[in-house]
Amino acid sequence: MRTWLFLVCGLLLVLALAACGPADSPAAEEPLAEDVTEPAADLPPSRFQQAPMLDAAVLDGSLPPVDERLSQDPLVIEPVSEIGQYGGTWRRLDSSDNLGLTRQVIFVEPFLKWHRDANGMRPNLVESWSYNEAGTELTVNFRQGIKWSDGDPMDVDDYLFWWNDLVLNEDVPVAAPNGTIFQGETMQVAKVDDFTLHFTFPIPAPLFMEQHSRGHYHSAAFVVPSHFLKTLHPAHSDATDNDALLNYYDIGSRLQKTDMPMLSPWVPTAFTSGQTAVFERNPYYWKVDPVGNQLPYIDRMVVDIVTGGSFTESVALNTIAGEVDMQVRDIAPKDVPLLLENAEPGGYRMLFWNRGDYSWPWLILKYDYNDEAIVDLFYGKSFRRALSHAIDRERINEIVSLGLGHARSFALSPESPEFQTERGQQVYTDWSTSYAAHDPDLARSLLDEAGVVDQDGDGMRDLPNGDPLELIVHVSVGDQNSVDAMDLIKEDWEEVGISTVLNAVEWSVIMEDGENRDVMIHAWGSAAAWGLVSAATVWTPVESVSYALGGIHVGRHYQTGGESGVAPRPGSALEKLQNAYTELITIVDPVEREAKLLDAYQIHIDDGPVSIGIVGEHLSPLVVKNNFHNVPEEGGIVASWDLGFPGSTDPEQYYMTTE
Amino acid sequence: MGAYILRRLLTLVPTVFLITVLGFIIMELPPGDYVDRYILQQQAQGNTGIADQEAMLRVRFGLDKPAAVRFTHWLGAFARGDFGDSLAQNRPVRTIIGERLLLTFVVSFCAFLLSWGIGIPLGIYSATHQYSKGDNFLTVTAFLGLGLPDFLIALIFLVLAWRVSGDVLTGLFSSEFTTASWSWAKFQDLLRHLWIPVLAVILTGTAWVMRVMRGNLLDVLNSNYIQAARARGVPERVVVWKHGVRNALHPLVSALGQTLVWLVNGFTITSIVLDLPTIQTVYLNATLSQDIFLGGTILILIGLLVVIGTFLADILLAWLDPRIRFS
Numbered sequence: 013m014r015t016w017l018f019l020v021c022g023l024l025l026v027l028a029l030a031a032c033g034p035a036d037s038p039a040a041e042e043p044l045a046e047d048v049t050e051p052a053a054d055l056p057p058s059r060f061q062q063a064p065m066l067d068a069a070v071l072d073g074s075l076p077p078v079d080e081r082l083s084q085d086p087l088v089i090e091p092v093s094e095i096g097q098y099g100g101t102w103r104r105l106d107s108s109d110n111l112g113l114t115r116q117v118i119f120v121e122p123f124l125k126w127h128r129d130a131n132g133m134r135p136n137l138v139e140s141w142s143y144n145e146a147g148t149e150l151t152v153n154f155r156q157g158i159k160w161s162d163g164d165p166m167d168v169d170d171y172l173f174w175w176n177d178l179v180l181n182e183d184v185p186v187a188a189p190n191g192t193i194f195q196g197e198t199m200q201v202a203k204v205d206d207f208t209l210h211f212t213f214p215i216p217a218p219l220f221m222e223q224h225s226r227g228h229y230h231s232a233a234f235v236v237p238s239h240f241l242k243t244l245h246p247a248h249s250d251a252t253d254n255d256a257l258l259n260y261y262d263i264g265s266r267l268q269k270t271d272m273p274m275l276s277p278w279v280p281t282a283f284t285s286g287q288t289a290v291f292e293r294n295p296y297y298w299k300v301d302p303v304g305n306q307l308p309y310i311d312r313m314v315v316d317i318v319t320g321g322s323f324t325e326s327v328a329l330n331t332i333a334g335e336v337d338m339q340v341r342d343i344a345p346k347d348v349p350l351l352l353e354n355a356e357p358g359g360y361r362m363l364f365w366n367r368g369d370y371s372w373p374w375l376i377l378k379y380d381y382n383d384e385a386i387v388d389l390f391y392g393k394s395f396r397r398a399l400s401h402a403i404d405r406e407r408i409n410e411i412v413s414l415g416l417g418h419a420r421s422f423a424l425s426p427e428s429p430e431f432q433t434e435r436g437q438q439v440y441t442d443w444s445t446s447y448a449a450h451d452p453d454l455a456r457s458l459l460d461e462a463g464v465v466d467q468d469g470d471g472m473r474d475l476p477n478g479d480p481l482e483l484i485v486h487v488s489v490g491d492q493n494s495v496d497a498m499d500l501i502k503e504d505w506e507e508v509g510i511s512t513v514l515n516a517v518e519w520s521v522i523m524e525d526g527e528n529r530d531v532m533i534h535a536w537g538s539a540a541a542w543g544l545v546s547a548a549t550v551w552t553p554v555e556s557v558s559y560a561l562g563g564i565h566v567g568r569h570y571q572t573g574g575e576s577g578v579a580p581r582p583g584s585a586l587e588k589l590q591n592a593y594t595e596l597i598t599i600v601d602p603v604e605r606e607a608k609l610l611d612a613y614q615i616h617i618d619d620g621p622v623s624i625g626i627v628g629e630h631l632s633p634l635v636v637k638n639n640f641h642n643v644p645e646e647g648g649i650v651a652s653w654d655l656g657f658p659g660s661t662d663p664e665q666y667y668m669t670t671e
Numbered sequence: 672m673g674a675y676i677l678r679r680l681l682t683l684v685p686t687v688f689l690i691t692v693l694g695f696i697i698m699e700l701p702p703g704d705y706v707d708r709y710i711l712q713q714q715a716q717g718n719t720g721i722a723d724q725e726a727m728l729r730v731r732f733g734l735d736k737p738a739a740v741r742f743t744h745w746l747g748a749f750a751r752g753d754f755g756d757s758l759a760q761n762r763p764v765r766t767i768i769g770e771r772l773l774l775t776f777v778v779s780f781c782a783f784l785l786s787w788g789i790g791i792p793l794g795i796y797s798a799t800h801q802y803s804k805g806d807n808f809l810t811v812t813a814f815l816g817l818g819l820p821d822f823l824i825a826l827i828f829l830v831l832a833w834r835v836s837g838d839v840l841t842g843l844f845s846s847e848f849t850t851a852s853w854s855w856a857k858f859q860d861l862l863r864h865l866w867i868p869v870l871a872v873i874l875t876g877t878a879w880v881m882r883v884m885r886g887n888l889l890d891v892l893n894s895n896y897i898q899a900a901r902a903r904g905v906p907e908r909v910v911v912w913k914h915g916v917r918n919a920l921h922p923l924v925s926a927l928g929q930t931l932v933w934l935v936n937g938f939t940i941t942s943i944v945l946d947l948p949t950i951q952t953v954y955l956n957a958t959l960s961q962d963i964f965l966g967g968t969i970l971i972l973i974g975l976l977v978v979i980g981t982f983l984a985d986i987l988l989a990w991l992d993p994r995i996r997f998s
Contacts, residue, residue, distance in 0.1 A: 187727035
C-alpha cells in the first residue's frame with residue numbers, strides 16, 4: 013500500500029510537471045521572466061516567486077529573499093483546477109474561541125496528508141518511510157529545508173521535544189496519544205540524524221503512520237517549535253510551572269497566540285475573544301505551485317467568531333448577505349433552499365461535499381444494558397432484523413433529510429479504501445443494503461419467531477417471559493435531525509407492535525446513563541469512520557467510548573484485556589469482530605490486511621444487523637463565492653475531523669480574483 | 672439613618688459568603704465536568720483519539736481534586752482578586768470579564784437611560800390623560816412592546832437592516848474594527864451596530880417603565896391627600912409633579928435594585944441572537960461547557976450586584992420615604 017501510494021504520488025507529480033511544460037518547470041535553471049506574477053521591478057531575479065505583499069519586507073531587508081526562505085526542493089502542490097493569483101482576504105466564521113473549524117482549514121500539516129478524495133495518504137512533513145519486514149521498526153525521513161514561520165529550521169528535534177519533554181516527562185501533564193502505546197508498552201523513538209527518526213514498536217504497527225497523521229491533532233500538533241517552547245519549559249528555562257507551556261501547546265488555544273511559530277500557510281496575527289481572529293500568510297510556507305509560486309495564494313483570512321448557539325444562523329445570514337467567501341461546515345440542511353435562492357444576489361455558489369456519515373441517526377443497540385431480558389433479544393438475530401425491516405427509511409430520508417441522504421444499513425462509507433476493489437464493492441453493496449428493505453410483514457413474522465408476541469392482549473408485543481416490552485431510545489436534545497427521525501421510527505416500530513419511548517436528554521445524561529449501563533438504544537448522529545485507521549470502534553467494539561458498537565462496557569472489556577467491562581457473549585458477532593480486529597491490526601501485508609478486513613465486515617452481513625443504520629451519506633453543503641477558486645467540486649468528507657477536511661483539499665492553493 | 676445603613680451593611684457579609692458557596696455548588700451540580708464536556712464535544716466533531724487524554728486533562732485543569740479542596744483554593748484566590756483561569760479559553764477570568772464589561776455597559780446604559788428617560792414622562796402623560804386618544808395609543812404600543820420579546824424585535828431589525836443596507840449588523844463592530852484601537856471610524860462603526868440591540872431592548876423597557884409609572888401615578892392621583900391639595904387650590908402642575916410623581920416613584924426605585932444586575936446580565940437572548948461581545952454570551956457558553964471558574968465568577972458577580980443593588984435601593988427608598996428609616 014505504501015509503495016503504491018508513493019507511485020501514485022510520484023506519477024501525479026511527474027504528470028503535473030509535464031503538463032506545465034518545461035519552460036514553467038520549477039526545476040528550470042534560468043530565472044523565469046514571463047511568469048504569472050511579475051516580481052517587483054527592483055527585486056533581484058529569483059527561482060521562486062512570492063506574493064506582492066511580501067515585496068516591501070524583502071526590499072527593506074526584514075525578510076530574506078524567497079529563494080532563501082524555501083528549500084531547494086520544496087513540496088509542489090498541484091492546484092485543483094488552475095494556477096492561481098496572489099491576493100485577497102478570505103472571510104469565514106468559526107463557532108468558538110478554540111477555532112476548531114479554522115484548525116481544520118489551516119492546521120492540517122501532519123506527517124502524511126489525506127488525498128483530496130480521502131482515498132489513502134500522501135507525503136507531507138514526512139517525505140518517505142520504511143518498515144522492517146516484521147513491521148516492528150520504522151524509519152521516517154522528514155522533508156528537509158522546511159522552516160517555521162519565524163525562519164527557524166524544522167527538524168526531528170521538534171518532534172522529539174514533544175515526545176521526550178512533554179509526553180515522557182512525568183512533570184508535564186501531556187498524555188501519550190492513542191497509537192503510541194501497544195499493549196501497555198510505549199513505542200521507542202530514536203534520532204538517526206536531523207531529518208531521520210527510528211521508531212521501535214513492541215508489536216507490529218503497520219498502521220502507525222496513518223493513525224499518527226489523522227486530523228490536525230495528531231502529528232500536525234506533535235511537531236512543535238521546540239526552540240520556542242523550550243523558553244517556557246521548566247526543565248529548559250527558569251519557568252516555575254507548566255502553565256505557559258501548556259497554554260501554548262494546547263491546540264485549543266494555539267491559534268490565539270500571535271507569537272508562536274507555525275508550519276501552516278497562514279499564521280495568527282490578531283485575536284479578539286468571541287469576535288475576530290485574523291491570519292496572514294506565512295512567509296516561510298514550504299510549498300509551491302508547479303510554476304514555482306510560493307503558496308498560499310490568498311493573503312489573509314478573517315474569521316468571525318460567533319459563540320452562543322446562533323452559529324448556523326449566522327453562517328446562513330452572512331452567506332446570503334455575501335459576507336462569507338468560503339465556508340465548509342455548519343450549514344444546516346434546512347437552510348439549503350434559502351441559500352440556493354439567494355445565491356445569485358449574494359454572488360456565491362453552493363457545492364455539495366459528503367458528510368460521510370454511515371447513518372444519521374445511527375441506532376446503537378447496547379449489548380451491555382443492565383436488563384438481561386432485553387440483551388437476550390439483542391443477541392438474537394430475528395429481533396434485530398425485525399427492528400431493521402420495520403423501518404421505512406425512504407420516508408425518513410424524504411421528510412427529515414430533505415432527500416439529501418441515502419437510505420441504508422449501518423455500513424462504513426463507500427469511499428473507504430478497502431471498498432475500491434471489485435470484491436470490496438461487492439461487500440459494500442451487500443452490507444449497505446442488508447436488512448434495509450421496508451417490510452412490516454416480514455418484521456412481524458421475525459418477531460413471532462423471536463417469541464416476542466402479545467401475551468397480555470393489550471395490542472403491543474411483550475417479552476418472551478411475559479413482561480411488557482418497551483424499547484427506550486436515548487437521543488441528544490441538541491441533535492434535531494435524530495430527534496425528528498426517531499419520531500418516525502417510533503411510528504414504524506409501534507406499527508409492528510413494539511412500544512417505543514423516546515428519551516431526549518442532554519449529552520451528559522446519555523454519557524452518565526451509558527456508564528451506568530442504563531442506555532438500551534442510543535440514536536447518535538454519526539461521523540465518518542475509515543476501516544482500521546479512523547474510529548474502528550464503530551464497527552468492532554474495541555474502545556470504551558460512547559460510540560462503541562455494542563456499548564461502552566463491551567469496548568472497555570476489550571480495551572482493558574478483560575479486566576473490567578462486559579464481555580461479549582461467546583460465539584456472538586461482537587466477539588467475532590473483536591477477534592478479527594486483534595488479528596487485523598498487526599498484519600503487515602496491506603493486501604492480506606484488506607482481504608481480512610472485508611472478511612470482518614462479512615460478519616456484519618451474515619450475523620447482522622449488529623446495529624441499525626437509517627439514512628446516511630448526507631450531502632454536506634458548502635458555500636463558495638463566485639470569485640473564489642480551486643475548491644474541489646466534490647469529494648470532501650467533512651463529518652470526521654480525522655480525515656482533515658477541508659485542509660485535505662490544500663486550502664493554500666485556493667485563490668481569489670477581484671470581481 | 673446611619674444606624675440603618677450600618678445594620679444593612681453588616682447583613683451583607685454573610686449573604687456574600689453564602690452566594691459564593693451557592694455559586695460554586697450550582698456550577699458543580701450538573702453531572703460530569705468540563706473534561707467530560709470537552710471530550711464529548713471533540714468526539715462529536717470527529718476527534719477520535721481524545722478519550723485517551725481524559726485523566727491527563729483532569730490533572731491539567733485541577734479537576735482531579737475533591738470539590739471542597741477546589742472550593743477553598745478558589746475562594747482564597749477569589750478574595751485576592753484572582754478569579755482563576757477559564758478552562759475553555761485558557762485565559763484569566765479577570766481578563767475575559769474585563770474586556771467585555773465596558774461594551775456590556777455601553778449597550779445596557781444606553782438602553783437603561785433611554786427606556787427610563789422616555790418611559791417615565793410617557794407614563795406621567797398617560798396617567799394624567801387617562802383614556803384620551805394619546806393614552807390609548809401609548810397603551811396599545813406598550814402592550815406590543817411587552818408582548819413581543821426583545822430578541823424577536825432585534826431579529827426583525829436585523830433582517831430589515833440587511834434588506835435596506837445589505838450589511839449584516841450582528842456583533843458590535845465590523846470585523847475590520849474589532850482588533851483596531853479606538854478611533855472616530857471605530858466609534859461610528861459601533862453606532863452603526865449599537866442601535867439594533869438598544870432599540871429592541873428599549874421598546875420592551877420603555878413599555879414596562881411607562882405602564883408601572885402610569886399605574887402608580889393613577890393610584891396616587893386618586894388618593895385623598897391629592898384631592899385635598901386640589902381642594903386647597905394648589906395648581907395642577909404642582910399637584911402632579913410635587914405630590915403625585917414623587918410618591919409614585921417608589922416601585923420604580925425598588926426596581927432600581929434589580930437594574931444594577933440587569934446592566935450586566937439583562938437581555939441575554941438578544942445578546943446571543945445578535946452575537947454581542949457582552950458578558951451574557953460568555954456566561955451562557957461558560958455554563959454550557961461547564962467552564963466552572965468563568966461561569967462561577969460571573970454567577971457570583973451577578974449575586975453581588977443583586978445584593979449591592981438591593982442595598983442601594985433600600986437606602987434610596989429610606990431617603991425618599993421617612994416611614995422606612997424610622998420603622
